Amino acid sequence: MKDENLTIIITGASSGIGRAVALELALSKPKLVIVARRQKELMKTAHAVKRMGAKVLPIVGDVRNREDRERIVNLSLKAFGHIDVLINNAGLGKANLFIDQPEEEIDELIETNILALIKLTHKVLPIMKKQGKGHIINLSSTLALLPSYPFAVYSATKAAVKIFSDCIREEVKEYGVEISTVLPGPYETNFGNVAGYGKSGFQGYEVLKLAGQIAKLVSNPKDDLIKPWFFVPLIWVTKFSKRLKRKVISGIADEIIKAKRETDLTMKLEEKTQEVAEILAR
Numbered sequence: 001m002k003d004e005n006l007t008i009i010i011t012g013a014s015s016g017i018g019r020a021v022a023l024e025l026a027l028s029k030p031k032l033v034i035v036a037r038r039q040k041e042l043m044k045t046a047h048a049v050k051r052m053g054a055k056v057l058p059i060v061g062d063v064r065n066r067e068d069r070e071r072i073v074n075l076s077l078k079a080f081g082h083i084d085v086l087i088n089n090a091g092l093g094k095a096n097l098f099i100d101q102p103e104e105e106i107d108e109l110i111e112t113n114i115l116a117l118i119k120l121t122h123k124v125l126p127i128m129k130k131q132g133k134g135h136i137i138n139l140s141s142t143l144a145l146l147p148s149y150p151f152a153v154y155s156a157t158k159a160a161v162k163i164f165s166d167c168i169r170e171e172v173k174e175y176g177v178e179i180s181t182v183l184p185g186p187y188e189t190n191f192g193n194v195a196g197y198g199k200s201g202f203q204g205y206e207v208l209k210l211a212g213q214i215a216k217l218v219s220n221p222k223d224d225l226i227k228p229w230f231f232v233p234l235i236w237v238t239k240f241s242k243r244l245k246r247k248v249i250s251g252i253a254d255e256i257i258k259a260k261r262e263t264d265l266t267m268k269l270e271e272k273t274q275e276v277a278e279i280l281a282r
Contacts, residue, residue, distance in 0.1 A: 006030040007080040008218065009072065011063050011120070012090030014041035016189035017139065018073040020211035021087060025218065026054040031080045033057045035090070036281055041151050055080075064089050065115040073123050085218055086124045087137045088117045091157075093195040095260050098152040113157035118164060125172060137217055138165045142185045142226065145235045146245070148252040150260065154195075159184075169223065178221040184210055185231050197256050198263035 008025060014036035022034050026049045034049070036042040037158040039060045057079050061068035076083050088130040089260035095106050116224045121136055128134025140161040148156035162181050169179035210227050217225060226232050238245035 004029045004168050006084045007033065007076060007082055008084060008085040008087065009033040009035065009076055010087045010089055011035045013045050014038045016191065017187065017207060017210060018089040019045045020207045021089065021214050022049055023231045024208065024211040024215040026052040029054045031055045033059060033076045035059045035061055035063065037062050042118050063120055064111045069120050071122055082131060083124055084125050085135045085137065086121065088120060089139045091114065091139060093151060093154045093191055095195045095197045095256050097148045097150060101153065109153045109157055114160045117161060125177065128177045129175040135180070135218065135221055136180040137180045137182060137214065140181050140183045142183050142231050144183060146249060146252065147239065148256065150253050180217050181224050182214055183224060185224045185228055196263065199261040
């Protein structure tokens, strides 16, 4: 099937990897269904996609909500008649030592990163089975394979995404449905700010390059996509060396914790400055 005949759903498409993938896919002019909670940012993505000549259906919704998931599927079918690719990109991270992590934050991570992904996949798979073809691309993380303790719950959810993808891949291949898992490292998105550690010492890689690789999966499916490329040998080597794995994980953890402490301190200073300014203004 040519790209212009494909209907592709992308969740979390208002910013970051999801927006970059939408813009990259728009070059081949498929029918794009883009989903996000933030209407203003989502519409910016929609306008950009339209200017590139692709058909686009923006849907403001929360993938954690059952009614919104049903609406995403129903509106996609009503508008375009079929669903060929689902890119489960919506997700978030929170950097926190587990012992200090609020329960509501734990709930948010689990519900967004894995429960919503599983449930939306469950809604779409019967449609793809009936069609006799389809492709689901799930966004995991390299932290699923190199779990770091400031991201215990996040890493656990992303490991679950990887395992879930591996399991259903074998189940659905007889229906002509492909399952791919993307495991990205650090890229230049707003992830650090949302996670609470701001700009860490990690080099953020060009997100458009990652988006290009994800877009290629649509026409050339593969089981796993690990990017940047050098994470592949790093992950392979750490499988056979506990000492090296601990060193890598500790390095990641130390950098994130340092950045989070600096960010927290900056925020507290800004709050104090604002309080003083308000007092002086009275």
